[in-house]
Amino acid sequence: MRRYNSLGDLPLGGPRRVVAIGTFDGVHIGHQAVIGRAIELAAERGLGSMALTFEPQPIAVLRPELRPAVLTHIGFKTQLIERLGVDELLVVPFTRAFSRIRAERFAEMLVAPPVGADAVVVGENFRFGHQGSGTVEMLAQFGRSRALVVESPRMVTSPDDKPVSSTRIRRLVATGQVAAVIPLLGRMHSVEGVVVPGDGRGRTIGLPTANLEIPADSALPSRGVYAGRAVLAGGRSAAAVNIGVAPTFTASDIRSTLRLEAFLLDHDGSDIYGQTMRIDFIERLRDEKRFASADELMAQVRQDIDRTRELAARPPGDPTA
Structure with a gap:
């Protein structure tokens, strides 16, 4: 083309x-x-x-x-x-x-x-x-x-007989309904940005995450934890993705902007700072929440990782896979 x-x-x-x-x-x-x-x-x-x-x-x-x-x-x-x-x-x-x-x-x-x-x-x-x-x-x-x-082809509708439109998809994404937009897009919803240094807290608890800096006008799913796939120039990996403010480690839930952090399940540990990464969202797993301790957080994250691996192993049936 x-x-x-x-x-x-x-x-x-x-x-x-x-x-x-x-x-x-x-x-x-x-x-x-x-x-x-x-x-x-x-x-x-x-x-x-x-x-x-x-x-x-x-x-x-x-x-x-x-x-x-x-x-x-x-x-x-x-x-x-x-x-x-x-x-x-x-x-x-x-x-x-x-x-x-x-x-x-x-x-x-x-x-x-x-x-x-x-x-x-x-x-x-x-x-x-x-x-x-x-x-x-x-x-x-x-x-x-x-x-x-x-x-002018007739407007395409979804199985519930509602018109498929960008506005409708934006609303679903904004409320975290990323699985619901897959049949409307014909693929997973994605955001793309550059991997930047974070505060390093994930590494100290054995879960190093990639922090993604995305354009401010991107359609970002609502605050929560998601199963997804991370796509880099060198390959792809299942990814447990958190969008939020890390409330377990912060004194307040209030921040000017949300952060997107992705734990790449199969990453080899190589340096990816400065690289462009795309996150494809498979399904929302849960709300972001404050845990009483780092150990309690880790126990939940392990469950999130297991569920992410299960979802990412399914045939996605879309062109971004």
């Missing part, structure tokens, strides 16, 4: 394409259906396929106070989209100036060089142009006048 980081990066005079358009935060199964249909349509028409997305999310620019947590930052989003088999990815920088483009002008941009769309595929609730004035119906009407095929 070839990635372009702006419209200006696209070569002029390129081939016609079938373009899937969306923010695609999470690249959940609904997004996969939109991109997958674009790939199918491109094959039917003998053309290449492209996913067009925006960075950052439009709402983060238009209404910063309502900026949602990010399910997939652009690096991981790129990997997930590439795995779907699309030929190209166009990442359009979303700015206030871009937001003021009229809907009609945006539609013209799609059919004109350098995008050169022969067909577009969008979600049912797709809006575009200044103040979101453009609708799927408007785009379809424009398409009929410009020989542009416009398709």
